[in-house]
Amino acid sequence: MDHFTLKDGELHAEDVPLARISKDVGTPVYVYSRATFARHARVFRDALSGLRRPPHLAFAVKANPNLAVLRLLANEGYGADVVSGGELARALSAGMAAKDIVFSGVGKTDAELVQGLDAGIGQFNIESGEEGRELAALAASRGQVARCALRVNPDVDAGTHDKISTGRADNKFGVPIGHAPALFAELSRLPGIELRGLAVHIGSQLSDLTPLETAFAKLGDMLARLRSEGHTITHMDLGGGLGVPYRRGEHFPEPAEYGAMVARITADWDVTLMFEPGRVIAGNAGVLLTKVIRVKRGLNHPFVIVDAAMNDLARPALYGAWHDFDAVAPSGERMTANIVGPICETGDTFALDRETDALVSGDLAVFRTAGAYGATMASSYNSRGFVAEVMVDGSEFAVVADRILPGAIADAERVPDFLG
Ligand SMILES: Cc1ncc(COP(=O)(O)O)c(C=O)c1O
Numbered sequence: 001m002d003h004f005t006l007k008d009g010e011l012h013a014e015d016v017p018l019a020r021i022s023k024d025v026g027t028p029v030y031v032y033s034r035a036t037f038a039r040h041a042r043v044f045r046d047a048l049s050g051l052r053r054p055p056h057l058a059f060a061v062k063a064n065p066n067l068a069v070l071r072l073l074a075n076e077g078y079g080a081d082v083v084s085g086g087e088l089a090r091a092l093s094a095g096m097a098a099k100d101i102v103f104s105g106v107g108k109t110d111a112e113l114v115q116g117l118d119a120g121i122g123q124f125n126i127e128s129g130e131e132g133r134e135l136a137a138l139a140a141s142r143g144q145v146a147r148c149a150l151r152v153n154p155d156v157d158a159g160t161h162d163k164i165s166t167g168r169a170d171n172k173f174g175v176p177i178g179h180a181p182a183l184f185a186e187l188s189r190l191p192g193i194e195l196r197g198l199a200v201h202i203g204s205q206l207s208d209l210t211p212l213e214t215a216f217a218k219l220g221d222m223l224a225r226l227r228s229e230g231h232t233i234t235h236m237d238l239g240g241g242l243g244v245p246y247r248r249g250e251h252f253p254e255p256a257e258y259g260a261m262v263a264r265i266t267a268d269w270d271v272t273l274m275f276e277p278g279r280v281i282a283g284n285a286g287v288l289l290t291k292v293i294r295v296k297r298g299l300n301h302p303f304v305i306v307d308a309a310m311n312d313l314a315r316p317a318l319y320g321a322w323h324d325f326d327a328v329a330p331s332g333e334r335m336t337a338n339i340v341g342p343i344c345e346t347g348d349t350f351a352l353d354r355e356t357d358a359l360v361s362g363d364l365a366v367f368r369t370a371g372a373y374g375a376t377m378a379s380s381y382n383s384r385g386f387v388a389e390v391m392v393d394g395s396e397f398a399v400v401a402d403r404i405l406p407g408a409i410a411d412a413e414r415v416p417d418f419l420g
């Protein structure tokens with residue numbers, strides 16, 4: 001359930017008509033619902049209430065790093081899963097406690113490892129022996145001990161889009177799970193790190209719990225083995241990955257089903273479980289509001305050219321992803337159209353042969369389920385600037401990210417003297 005609904009024939013975000021946001025802020029603009037974010041955060045937490053110990057919940061900042069979103073989630077008791085120094089800085093400045101931050105990522109630089117050590121973050125998820133040795137040396141040289149988990153690759157196919165699958169043997173993430181015993185034996189002897197657990201994340205937008213269950217079962221076997229070899233394991237990080245419906249009528253596992261599966265598989269683990277949900281919290285908490293520039297006749301169907309483009313919402317161009325598309329003030333009439341942006345490449349196509357509300361030039365419409373991996377993946381391609389973001393709270397709203405105009409981007413560029 002979300003809070004983007006028709007009231008008196010007009011689409012609202014909570015109690016704010018989207019037309020009002022368009023008038024005040026312009027389009028394209030991402031619109032987030034505070035109530036939906038908070039609801040999703042609570043639903044996910046409640047889904048894990050059957051665990052033996054309270055879990056550690058770390059929102060995957062990559063899904064939506066807006067500072068207002070992070071503050072909202074910090075207020076809901078969430079920490080953060082970060083994958084860069086930039087995300088770490090955001091999580092801290094949004095008010096998340098350093099101890100509640102987990103640092104994932106296959107290519108953390110020395111500078112980023114030091115940034116994490118300086119901040120005193122809760123856990124580094126190391127993704128290789130090489131990274132573990134480097135982190136141990138950096139921490140020891142500073143008289144610190146970094147809490148770590150080893151991210152393992154369980155060789156499980158998540159059954160999702162190839163580009164967002166992370167747990168198959170040939171993916172770059174983690175270490176092959178079979179290498180864990182030797183790495184634990186080696187790394188746990190190093191001063192500078194306390195290797196206290198395992199981490200796994202097999203991919204994003206999972207539509208089926210079976211691959212997760214398979215991966216967690218493998219993790220449980222490895223936990224037992226590591227303990228039998230004398231290691232103390234106190235934390236196990238089960239990552240994120242739960243998918244959400246993008247298309248009306250699609251069925252996805254509910255957080256409660258996920259929670260029940262986790263409780264069953266981990267019943268005798270005797271650890272603190274950690275989770276890194278992203279999309280399931282943010283996806284349906286946002287829409288991308290856009291205006292129709294013009295409707296142009298096509299060979300078979302008209303082209304509805306909107307003022308949002310692939311630089312604002314990359315998912316359709318990158319993954320062929322579907323986003324439901326609805327008029328803000330539907331007339332009741334329908335049309336079949338190709339929905340495209342203004343960018344000069346054919347990839348700037350949101351939908352082909354889509355049955356949708358009838359639209360004419362100047363009408364407003366939304367791409368739904370744009371709260372995750374939306375604004376955060378924006379670029380300024382075609383010198384279009386960066387899209388604005390708004391958060392709604394009941395009948396109020398606030399701009400939570402200014403539109404960055406093309407001129408401001410050009411201001412950061414220089415023509416060197418040698419070009420005259
Ligand atoms: C390590 C890690 N944790 C968590 C996530 C969040 O995933 P999702 O948004 O699918 O929950 C990702 C992205 O897939 C990730 O790479």
Ligand SMILES: N[C@@H](CCCC[NH3+])C(=O)O
Binds near residue numbers: 164315373
């Ligand atoms: N960007 C991807 C998700 C990537 C998840 C990263 N671990 C998407 O929009 O679906």
